[in-house]
Amino acid sequence: KRLRISDIVKGTDMVGREAQVKGWVRTKRGSKNVAFIALNDGSCIHNLQIVVDTEKFDEELLKKITTGAAINVIGKLVESQGKGQSVEMVAEKIELYGVADPLTYPLQKKGHTMEFLREIAHLRPRTNTFGAVFRIRHNMAIAIHSFFHEKGFYYFHTPIITASDCEGAGQMFKVTTLDLDCPPRNDEGTIDFKHDFFGRHANLTVSGQLEGELAAMALGSIYTFGPTFRAENSNTPRHLAEFWMIEPEMAFYEIEDNMDLAEEFIKYLVKWALDHCADDIEFLNNMIDKELRSRLEFVLQHDFVRLGYTEGIKILEDAVAKGQKFEFPIYWGADLAAEHERYLVEQHFKRPVILTDYPKEIKSFYMKQNDDGKTVRAMDVLFPKIGEIIGGSQREEDYDKLLTRANEMGVPMDDIWWYMDTRKYGTAPHSGFGLGFERLLLFVTGMSNIRDVIPFPRTPNNADF
Ligand code: ATP
Numbered sequence: 001k002r003l004r005i006s007d008i009v010k011g012t013d014m015v016g017r018e019a020q021v022k023g024w025v026r027t028k029r030g031s032k033n034v035a036f037i038a039l040n041d042g043s044c045i046h047n048l049q050i051v052v053d054t055e056k057f058d059e060e061l062l063k064k065i066t067t068g069a070a071i072n073v074i075g076k077l078v079e080s081q082g083k084g085q086s087v088e089m090v091a092e093k094i095e096l097y098g099v100a101d102p103l104t105y106p107l108q109k110k111g112h113t114m115e116f117l118r119e120i121a122h123l124r125p126r127t128n129t130f131g132a133v134f135r136i137r138h139n140m141a142i143a144i145h146s147f148f149h150e151k152g153f154y155y156f157h158t159p160i161i162t163a164s165d166c167e168g169a170g171q172m173f174k175v176t177t178l179d180l181d182c183p184p185r186n187d188e189g190t191i192d193f194k195h196d197f198f199g200r201h202a203n204l205t206v207s208g209q210l211e212g213e214l215a216a217m218a219l220g221s222i223y224t225f226g227p228t229f230r231a232e233n234s235n236t237p238r239h240l241a242e243f244w245m246i247e248p249e250m251a252f253y254e255i256e257d258n259m260d261l262a263e264e265f266i267k268y269l270v271k272w273a274l275d276h277c278a279d280d281i282e283f284l285n286n287m288i289d290k291e292l293r294s295r296l297e298f299v300l301q302h303d304f305v306r307l308g309y310t311e312g313i314k315i316l317e318d319a320v321a322k323g324q325k326f327e328f329p330i331y332w333g334a335d336l337a338a339e340h341e342r343y344l345v346e347q348h349f350k351r352p353v354i355l356t357d358y359p360k361e362i363k364s365f366y367m368k369q370n371d372d373g374k375t376v377r378a379m380d381v382l383f384p385k386i387g388e389i390i391g392g393s394q395r396e397e398d399y400d401k402l403l404t405r406a407n408e409m410g411v412p413m414d415d416i417w418w419y420m421d422t423r424k425y426g427t428a429p430h431s432g433f434g435l436g437f438e439r440l441l442l443f444v445t446g447m448s449n450i451r452d453v454i455p456f457p458r459t460p461n462n463a464d465f
């Protein structure tokens with residue numbers, strides 16, 4: 001019977017069974033009479049040791065079985081004498097599917113740097129580290145759907161191609177079928193998008209929020225979970241040009257409800273990882289980040305700090321007065337850089353922080369304005385090692401206030417008239433937030449560069465594979 005290595009490792013009563021496994025050779029070592037093949041099939045972090053009596057097999061075949069080769073093995077599972085494994089397989093039949101020439105196959109035994117592995121993104125899922133990361137990535141996606149499904153939220157699909165710029169940050173990728181070498185031009189000499197595919201300019205979405213709000217105002221509570229695109233012009237370890245975002249949006253939620261949901265959500269995901277990905281987390285804890293597991297457990301056991309932006313700035317200013325050095329200046333009105341966010345979390349509170357009520361000038365047009373006329377009901381969730389992991393807010397439900405703010409910030413009504421309709425017809429308090437999937441994964445895997453938690457990172461000058 002064909003088995004996955006995870007079935008064998010986790011299974012009971014395996015000893016004595018005939019089985020078939022298919023996978024890729026991690027290593028082969030041995031002496032004159034016996035060879036040991038460590039076989040991995042991607043199902044888990046563990047390898048199955050295959051014991052080969054070299055006399056019983058063709059010498060030429062065995063020579064071709066080197067690191068990276070794909071093989072099919074039929075044999076008997078026996079108790080293992082080796083450390084860290086309970087069963088191994090004594091090979092009876094071996095079939096070679098594909099060789100991996102040792103002279104050119106890049107993933108030989110020795111450890112590789114993350115930088116090197118990024119250059120071979122098409123092969124790196126075959127390493128232990130990336131196998132673990134991508135299995136956790138899968139598990140977190142399942143956990144996200146599970147959380148919202150249990151809560152009665154509906155998974156709502158928002159478009160990838162859109163005309164509106166939700167964040168107004170000018171980070172949109174244009175989508176066009178025009179021949180940009182000689183585009184049609186209007187009288188002013190600018191490109192005439194009337195002749196373009198959609199009859200107007202269009203972009204890749206930076207967020208599904210605006211459409212998500214429409215859905216919440218009909219279905220009550222929804223979430224989106226899909227790719228989003230931002231032309232981030234800087235190279236940082238926490239920004240991608242293509243990343244995945246989870247965006248719940250809830251009618252009849254005030255900002256406090258929104259914070260409660262965000263905290264419950266992250267804790268649910270972390271717990272899921274500890275429960276369902278224990279072996280992969282243990283591996284990453286040993287190899288990548290010695291504090292990974294304790295950090296995950298810590299988050300489960302502690303309430304997040306909830307703090308106003310104004311108080312947060314005071315703390316940071318006090319720190320500067322006492323000699324703390326930051327690269328970027330900090331004052332009331334400034335947006336926080338990752339270093340400031342991390343200072344609050346790692347040095348000051350030593351706990352995750354939800355920072356609220358930011359100055360309206362540094363936030364998007366759609367956030368609900370506070371009575372002070374200066375701040376909005378924003379909430380950013382700040383995490384150790386990462387900084388901002390969630391950005392959210394209560395949304396402005398008042399038509400006139402929203403219109404005024406959109407005009408002040410130069411958001412064209414042509415682009416969002418449909419969004420304004422939610423405030424015209426049956427408007428109600430509502431809130432939502434966006435969790436960056438890869439930022440969550442940085443936290444859950446202990447990896448330190450966002451390029452290493454997505455299979456094919458898209459960053460400046462990198463769209464090859
Ligand atoms: P930052 O301040 O780090 O640039 P942001 O405030 O621009 O983030 P939001 O518009 O609030 O981001 O988006 C919601 C969430 O999406 C963020 O909290 C973050 O987790 C994630 N996110 C935003 N931009 C990126 C990116 N370029 N790559 C990966 N994740 C991102």
Ligand code: MG
Nearest residue numbers: 169230232239
């Ligand atoms: Mg940004």
Ligand code: MG
Nearest residue numbers: 335380388391
């Ligand atoms: Mg931000």
Ligand code: MG
Nearest residue numbers: 380388390391
């Ligand atoms: Mg934000």
